[in-house]
Amino acid sequence: MVVFNMRERVNVWADQATCDALLDRFGYVFIQPEGSSYPPILNLNLLDGTVTITGAGGAITFTPFGVEHGRINALGFRIRDLVYLPDVSAMNAAAWSVVSGADCWVLDALRRDPHPTHSHLEQSLEWIEKSGVPNAVLTNMHIDLDYETVLAETPDHIEPAFDGMVIEYAD
Incomplete structure (x- = not known):
């Protein structure tokens, strides 16, 4: 619907392996x-290093970094x-260097028990403590992680995400 209303293609970015797939x-x-009468609706852009995207809200510069997501790589x-x-299920030294010095970390915490492709609550809390990041938001929580319970169990600088949550940064 977005493409139809905008009457133009939507830009998407992916690393080389994802572009190929x-x-x-x-x-x-x-x-x-x-022979098709259906026009393409997306522009595929290679994500290789730091990228700046300019849109209605202004320019956003972001740096991708690789992590393990079970048996596959993720960004x-x-x-x-x-x-x-x-x-994320595992982080390498390069990923840790990207996290270092951040003010806020939005991090996977799928459930209480370990999972082969996602970080679990205990691991995520350990990672947050190890990183020294002063603020963290737990995301991707499965239905067995109740918002109020997790909020009560975690330190004040860690908050479970919720639908519609907004994280603001001043320019």
């Missing part, structure tokens, strides 16, 4: 197949003093 599986949304993002990492 998207083109292989969903090439028709990027390139009009021969986290550093946006100014905020780190966004919703899908």
